[in-house]
Amino acid sequence: ADKVKVGFLSTLSGPGAGLGVDIRDGFNLAVKQLNGKLGNLPAEVLIADDQQKPDVAKAEAEKFLKKEKVDFMTGIVFSNLMLAVGPQVFDSKTFFISANAGPSQLAGEQCSPYFFNVAWQNDNLHEAMGKHVQDKGFRNVVIVTPNYPGGKDAVTGFKRYYQGKAEEIYTKLGQLDYAAELAQIRALKPDALFFFLPGGMGINFVKQFVGAGLSKDIQLFAPGFSADEDVIKAVGAPMLGMFNSSHWAHDFDNAENKRFVAAFEKEYGRLPSLYASQGYDAALLIDAAVRDVKGKLDDKAALQKALEAKRFKSVRGDFRFNSNHYPVQNYVLRVIGKDAQGRVTNKTMGTIFANHADAYVSQCKMK
Amino acid sequence: MKSALYRQSARRRGLALAALLALAALPPLLQALGQDFYVSVAARILIFALAATSLNFIVGFGGLVAFGHAAFFGAGAYAVAILAERGVTAAVVAWPAAAALAGVLALLIGAISLRTRGVYFIMITLAFAQMIYYLFISLKAWGGDDGLPLPARSTFGPLDLKDDAVFYWVALACLAAALFVLDRIAHARFGRVLQGIRENESRMAALGYPVAAYQLACFVIGGTLAGLAGALIANHSLLASPNLLHWTQSGTLLVMVIVGGVGTLYGGFAGALTLLLLEELLTGVTVHWHAALGLLLLVVVFRAPRGVAAWLHGLFARGAAK
Amino acid sequence: MSALLEIRGLEVAYGQSQVLFGIDLTLAEGEVATLLGRNGMGKSTTLRALCGLSPAPAGILAGAIRFAGEEIAGRPPDRIGRGGIALVPEGRQIFANLSVRENLVAFAANRRGVAEPWTLDRVFELFPRLAERQQNMGNQLSGGEQQMLAIGRALMTNPRLLILDEATEGLAPLVREEIWQCLARLRAAGQTTLVVDKYVERLIALADRHTIVERGRVVWQGSSAELDADHGVWHRYLGV
Amino acid sequence: MSNEANGGLLAVAGVSRHFGGVHALSGVSLAVAEGEVHALIGPNGAGKTTLIHQLSGAQTPDAGTIRFAGEDVTRLPMHARVARGIARSWQVTNVFARLTALDNVALAVQGRQRDWGGSFRFWAPVDKERAIVDEAATWLAEVGLAGRESTVAGSLAHGEQRQLELALALATKPRLLLLDEPMAGMGPEESERVVALIEHLGRKVTLLLVEHDMDAVFRLADRISVLVGGRLICTGLPDEVRAHPEVRKAYLGEEMA
Amino acid sequence: MTQLILEQALNGLQFGLMLFLLAAGLTLVFGIMDMINLAHGSLYMVGAYLAAAAAAASGSFVVGVLAAVAGTAAVGALLEVTVLRRLYARDHLAQVLATFALILIANEAVRWVWGDQPVLLNAPEALAGPVEVAGFSYPAYRLLIIAVGVAVALLLYVVVAKTRVGMWVRAGASNREMTEALGVNVRRLFTLVFAAGAGLCALAGALLGPLLAVQVGMGESILILAFVVIVIGGIGSIRGALVGSLLVGVVDTLGRALLPWLLRGFLPAETASTLGPALAAILIYLLMAAILFWKPAGLFPARG
Numbered sequence A: 001a002d003k004v005k006v007g008f009l010s011t012l013s014g015p016g017a018g019l020g021v022d023i024r025d026g027f028n029l030a031v032k033q034l035n036g037k038l039g040n041l042p043a044e045v046l047i048a049d050d051q052q053k054p055d056v057a058k059a060e061a062e063k064f065l066k067k068e069k070v071d072f073m074t075g076i077v078f079s080n081l082m083l084a085v086g087p088q089v090f091d092s093k094t095f096f097i098s099a100n101a102g103p104s105q106l107a108g109e110q111c112s113p114y115f116f117n118v119a120w121q122n123d124n125l126h127e128a129m130g131k132h133v134q135d136k137g138f139r140n141v142v143i144v145t146p147n148y149p150g151g152k153d154a155v156t157g158f159k160r161y162y163q164g165k166a167e168e169i170y171t172k173l174g175q176l177d178y179a180a181e182l183a184q185i186r187a188l189k190p191d192a193l194f195f196f197l198p199g200g201m202g203i204n205f206v207k208q209f210v211g212a213g214l215s216k217d218i219q220l221f222a223p224g225f226s227a228d229e230d231v232i233k234a235v236g237a238p239m240l241g242m243f244n245s246s247h248w249a250h251d252f253d254n255a256e257n258k259r260f261v262a263a264f265e266k267e268y269g270r271l272p273s274l275y276a277s278q279g280y281d282a283a284l285l286i287d288a289a290v291r292d293v294k295g296k297l298d299d300k301a302a303l304q305k306a307l308e309a310k311r312f313k314s315v316r317g318d319f320r321f322n323s324n325h326y327p328v329q330n331y332v333l334r335v336i337g338k339d340a341q342g343r344v345t346n347k348t349m350g351t352i353f354a355n356h357a358d359a360y361v362s363q364c365k366m367k
Numbered sequence B: 001m002k003s004a005l006y007r008q009s010a011r012r013r014g015l016a017l018a019a020l021l022a023l024a025a026l027p028p029l030l031q032a033l034g035q036d037f038y039v040s041v042a043a044r045i046l047i048f049a050l051a052a053t054s055l056n057f058i059v060g061f062g063g064l065v066a067f068g069h070a071a072f073f074g075a076g077a078y079a080v081a082i083l084a085e086r087g088v089t090a091a092v093v094a095w096p097a098a099a100a101l102a103g104v105l106a107l108l109i110g111a112i113s114l115r116t117r118g119v120y121f122i123m124i125t126l127a128f129a130q131m132i133y134y135l136f137i138s139l140k141a142w143g144g145d146d147g148l149p150l151p152a153r154s155t156f157g158p159l160d161l162k163d164d165a166v167f168y169w170v171a172l173a174c175l176a177a178a179l180f181v182l183d184r185i186a187h188a189r190f191g192r193v194l195q196g197i198r199e200n201e202s203r204m205a206a207l208g209y210p211v212a213a214y215q216l217a218c219f220v221i222g223g224t225l226a227g228l229a230g231a232l233i234a235n236h237s238l239l240a241s242p243n244l245l246h247w248t249q250s251g252t253l254l255v256m257v258i259v260g261g262v263g264t265l266y267g268g269f270a271g272a273l274t275l276l277l278l279e280e281l282l283t284g285v286t287v288h289w290h291a292a293l294g295l296l297l298l299v300v301v302f303r304a305p306r307g308v309a310a311w312l313h314g315l316f317a318r319g320a321a322k
Numbered sequence C: 001m002s003a004l005l006e007i008r009g010l011e012v013a014y015g016q017s018q019v020l021f022g023i024d025l026t027l028a029e030g031e032v033a034t035l036l037g038r039n040g041m042g043k044s045t046t047l048r049a050l051c052g053l054s055p056a057p058a059g060i061l062a063g064a065i066r067f068a069g070e071e072i073a074g075r076p077p078d079r080i081g082r083g084g085i086a087l088v089p090e091g092r093q094i095f096a097n098l099s100v101r102e103n104l105v106a107f108a109a110n111r112r113g114v115a116e117p118w119t120l121d122r123v124f125e126l127f128p129r130l131a132e133r134q135q136n137m138g139n140q141l142s143g144g145e146q147q148m149l150a151i152g153r154a155l156m157t158n159p160r161l162l163i164l165d166e167a168t169e170g171l172a173p174l175v176r177e178e179i180w181q182c183l184a185r186l187r188a189a190g191q192t193t194l195v196v197d198k199y200v201e202r203l204i205a206l207a208d209r210h211t212i213v214e215r216g217r218v219v220w221q222g223s224s225a226e227l228d229a230d231h232g233v234w235h236r237y238l239g240v
Numbered sequence D: 001m002s003n004e005a006n007g008g009l010l011a012v013a014g015v016s017r018h019f020g021g022v023h024a025l026s027g028v029s030l031a032v033a034e035g036e037v038h039a040l041i042g043p044n045g046a047g048k049t050t051l052i053h054q055l056s057g058a059q060t061p062d063a064g065t066i067r068f069a070g071e072d073v074t075r076l077p078m079h080a081r082v083a084r085g086i087a088r089s090w091q092v093t094n095v096f097a098r099l100t101a102l103d104n105v106a107l108a109v110q111g112r113q114r115d116w117g118g119s120f121r122f123w124a125p126v127d128k129e130r131a132i133v134d135e136a137a138t139w140l141a142e143v144g145l146a147g148r149e150s151t152v153a154g155s156l157a158h159g160e161q162r163q164l165e166l167a168l169a170l171a172t173k174p175r176l177l178l179l180d181e182p183m184a185g186m187g188p189e190e191s192e193r194v195v196a197l198i199e200h201l202g203r204k205v206t207l208l209l210v211e212h213d214m215d216a217v218f219r220l221a222d223r224i225s226v227l228v229g230g231r232l233i234c235t236g237l238p239d240e241v242r243a244h245p246e247v248r249k250a251y252l253g254e255e256m257a
Numbered sequence E: 001m002t003q004l005i006l007e008q009a010l011n012g013l014q015f016g017l018m019l020f021l022l023a024a025g026l027t028l029v030f031g032i033m034d035m036i037n038l039a040h041g042s043l044y045m046v047g048a049y050l051a052a053a054a055a056a057a058s059g060s061f062v063v064g065v066l067a068a069v070a071g072t073a074a075v076g077a078l079l080e081v082t083v084l085r086r087l088y089a090r091d092h093l094a095q096v097l098a099t100f101a102l103i104l105i106a107n108e109a110v111r112w113v114w115g116d117q118p119v120l121l122n123a124p125e126a127l128a129g130p131v132e133v134a135g136f137s138y139p140a141y142r143l144l145i146i147a148v149g150v151a152v153a154l155l156l157y158v159v160v161a162k163t164r165v166g167m168w169v170r171a172g173a174s175n176r177e178m179t180e181a182l183g184v185n186v187r188r189l190f191t192l193v194f195a196a197g198a199g200l201c202a203l204a205g206a207l208l209g210p211l212l213a214v215q216v217g218m219g220e221s222i223l224i225l226a227f228v229v230i231v232i233g234g235i236g237s238i239r240g241a242l243v244g245s246l247l248v249g250v251v252d253t254l255g256r257a258l259l260p261w262l263l264r265g266f267l268p269a270e271t272a273s274t275l276g277p278a279l280a281a282i283l284i285y286l287l288m289a290a291i292l293f294w295k296p297a298g299l300f301p302a303r304g
């Protein structure tokens, strides 16, 4: 092939747009640093907006696959969209490098040779938090999540490693006001609280939690995506002291990460979020694999091998792909504090899991 | 004696037939141009055109501004997906079942909602649609917010719906049939009554018409057709998604109807075509395409106040006059 | 007496169809005049044009309307209203979502500093029925009550020129009688008034001068005495 | 007058209706015989329109019963009463403003045809049903709107709309016609035409007529009922009513009589 | 337990008044001027963003709120003069389309100026924490919202129901032509009303910003709730909007708090935990449908 075509499909408009935009910016940054090339071939990155709607995502994917005949696809933020788009992508033998969505179905029974995830399996960050909360000796925990399958998965992931008492509170998806839940929490008197409220929901929840004065007695825990730079930017100081789990942080001490964070700040004038790091890694993975096969993109088997080999240095340090093409990696604990310049941001505290795999890999029939 | 909005003439029927033939010729044309991909896009537009047309029947002909059409659209989609999960894949069974389910739903919702009028009607239909939406995303058995995937398109006798062109023709046939039937209804006694009700409800009651019964019938006809469109969209994207039930979907369909032309036969079609094509074009040009779309919609409101269909009609008429 | 109102060659159209083809009418200060004619001949259209309510898009095609020495054709209706013309429109057009009291006080004004201005009390004195219904919404009134309210509303602005378009429609005979008497009293007090109504005999007793329109043109003009004498005119133009 | 046995074609017994504190109707009882022209007069706000509302089904009374041709129709919806032969006109013009005059009346004619499904006919084009159109044109001519068929109702002059209003009611071919101030807003000539029309109708249709035009009332009415303050103060022949002192005081005034 | 219920009732009150702040402007423009303005939510968003920007620049929350109200009122007036004024005479559907277009444009404009990420707007330090009320602690900021909500309700009621300007506005909405003929400049009046409605939006946005998030699209989801509120109350009635807000606030809050707990009493835990939140989510829609079933024009049918 004389060039690499990447179909970048993500949520770029509507309330969920912030995440997709970060992934896109991370991805573009990597391509830019590689002088517009991926694996020494000129890169053509086509960008499409799925509007967070499955049918739109399917239509756009179809265009990438049938019309543009892309070599790779990436970008999708939300698992339900990934599940909707997956079959047609895999049927057309196109590689999908997921920079965020990591549904359990694709890790287990529906795993595919054409699907690679450079982020995590959806449960992982919840599992890490569960483990940490368990290890710290909390035994009376309240869990808050929206009443939809993603929320239920979070509870499952958390409880996989946490064994104490857990009171579950389900909210409406897209809820804005949490006064009722907060009153309930106050009455339950837990010693820790774990919440998974994606997007703006999390922002509102944390603000109101602190405003209600609950942060004094109850320790807050959340998966990294409820406590990343985008959320911090909107909430600010009230988030100080909140614990969260991640596979990456912008203060990770390795050369690749330092380069990435500095370049990202310079390019976009804000700190990268974990989504941006995932987008960046997705581009690096493609770059390495294309180089590996010397641009022979039609040799799908070789390309798959090259992707599996993962010959690039990730900003999160090292990781490898499991047999289901999900990462086996470390998960760390972060706490929100002030950095040297006085900015409120995440600080890495230590490792929760080392070389952690997901719970579904055994159901994957691949290989 | 002619009603102002529906002027049926041999010439118009001829035009419609020509348009139908041209649309039918689209897939081979696209294939010849090496743009096979757009066959599927075109099929999607036709399906939305059917959904918008069904809503236009309720809004434009029945004078009932309903904001819960997604309920029927989505119900049709889920009916097909659930049936497919149970092994019922024959279109001749599944599609009518989907339409019927949507129709029954419309009957129930309509019977309650029709106690209200105007904005209250808008909101009560929205309320019912939202209830159904939250019901579906909470129920894991039906896929929750992941939606319910279809393993494959329905089977349709000897026709292979997996072939995008064949699927397109089936969608076109459904749309054409719907337009034909609705056109007949609009010109029949029933249509005349709806027109009267739209103009002046209390007067119609005083002329002896049981107004609510007519409105309910209209609502059910629209809902049923939306169910059929839902069955088609589920087949098209191989997914019954809760997004189809969301209020924004109702909003999109309503916007299509208004853009196309409220109460004109081809309004729904014109609206779906305009909106989806604009989306297709604009997304390629700018990430701020929503703003561009907004500006274009403003242009429609002020330059084509009766919708794109009527505006085009006017252009043609003026062209013919010259 | 100076001319308070002077209409010259007024032509008005609704969209494509012209309905007034040159109406001329003058009205002196303190005078009471009528506009007569069969249904659909253009009486209301004339009155509405006078108030600035001419129909879009075409509206006033030609003609001049001078009121109190100023050209008012083409002015927005609110300026004309503030200038002292008040209309009792046909079909009542009271504000359905305002109470009777609000309908009256919302537009009350005494811009000319009239010595004995119309007030809520005086209107209620004229129409005791309205006093009883003070708190009711406009749309809860009977047809006749609405008509009383429309008259009261116009009076409350203490206009220089009062225009009544079929203001006695739907009023009981007794009340109608009271309106005539009230108009007579107003006339005595110097109120300039332009009336459209179908009770020709009463109008002859009340008004000074009469103008008859037929298909948008003035076909007859004269004093009460002249009209009273010429029953041929009645028959020809008014169908009586 | 065959229905005399059960109180006439229309028998109203003890009908009351209040709005908040306003007692618009208090225990009104009234019988209208078949074929009669019955006038209902009274001061403004006496409750005449309110009574018409109760009879036509636009509102339902708080108390009392309404029997039509022997059947209790007190709680029937409006359209069901029309089906039984009660039609009305409105005091405030209420027509299909954006339809042509002819379309207006055609709807009324079509509404009358209740054979097999009535207007629940989804297929046959109504434009082909000449009978409906022709009859509608006849009704327009009858009320004096010949030549105005294709004018949009909203742009008819006020008086013409009143005529159309009447045509709509007539075209439902009622047994009982409730007319609420049909002459209001019409000039003398048009009033005269309507009076003649009603005189002519009077032989075939029972009429309950609300009107403030006393010339018309006394010329047309077989009997007159007088409402004052929501109560029926008398019913009788025109001359009796004209002479009734209370009626003169509350309504007619002295010189009217 | 009683304390929990008391706190929840207070929460309901607060949530209701929060909705009222938004619904008030909506009912003014929609109920009284008979104009469906979907872009109401966009004005709310613009208000919140302006407040955040002004607060950040000046370092004072109060300055932020005032600047937002003034700025958004100006934006509203501009919008009215350029676009919305041409829509009064059009039907509701044209208004829906045009104001929907405005939403799209507003969202992109805000995204263009402030970026995709939510922006920071926090309550003033003094109100950030909880205060002791009747034996339990309650967020001070929420008490402020209650106070402002009540004040706005009173003010609006007086202006609309008792002043001549209020009467003119209502008259202008019901019969514009006649109102003009009686000497009122309806055109200018409506611009003012619209600006006032926009100012109210901004007040809501600025006050709710610290509680909720200031982000693109924040207006749409809450707009639906605002519509629910005014429809329950009866469109155009300030009193109705207040009652509707409180009803929605209390029912929603109590429903969320009590339903799962109640259901657990007589259903298996698994079913209760799915059904409870699902029911709670649709509770306000059920409430609206039920109210409209029995009172098809809302609780306080507008007087007109």
Ligand SMILES: Nc1ncnc2c1ncn2[C@@H]1O[C@H](COP(=O)(O)OP(=O)(O)OP(=O)(O)O)[C@@H](O)[C@H]1O
Pocket (backbone or CB within 6 Å): C014, C017, C019, C037, C038, C039, C040, C041, C042, C043, C044, C045, C046, C055, C090, D154, D155, D156, D157, D158, D159, D160, D185, D187
């Ligand atoms: N809105 C309108 N659009 C088009 N034509 C109209 C409109 N209003 C009135 N007309 C026409 O203008 C002519 C004059 O109407 P106008 O209302 O001035 O008559 P009028 O003398 O007041 O009659 P009436 O005694 O019935 O009130 C009529 O032929 C009528 O059909």
Ligand SMILES: Nc1ncnc2c1ncn2[C@@H]1O[C@H](COP(=O)(O)OP(=O)(O)OP(=O)(O)O)[C@@H](O)[C@H]1O
Pocket (backbone or CB within 6 Å): C133, C136, C139, C140, C141, C142, C143, C144, C145, C170, C172, D019, D020, D022, D023, D024, D042, D043, D044, D045, D046, D047, D048, D049, D050, D051, D091
């Ligand atoms: N919806 C309502 N709410 C409150 N009061 C009402 C309502 N409808 C009518 N009324 C009152 O009931 C009384 C009777 O009204 P109705 O319209 O029946 O009078 P009417 O006899 O027809 O008078 P007119 O001759 O003036 O038309 C009036 O005083 C009126 O104000």
Ligand SMILES: [Mg+2]
Pocket (backbone or CB within 6 Å): C043, C044, C045, C090, C165, D157, D158
């Ligand atoms: Mg007139």
Ligand SMILES: [Mg+2]
Pocket (backbone or CB within 6 Å): C142, C143, C144, D048, D049, D050, D091, D180
């Ligand atoms: Mg009456």
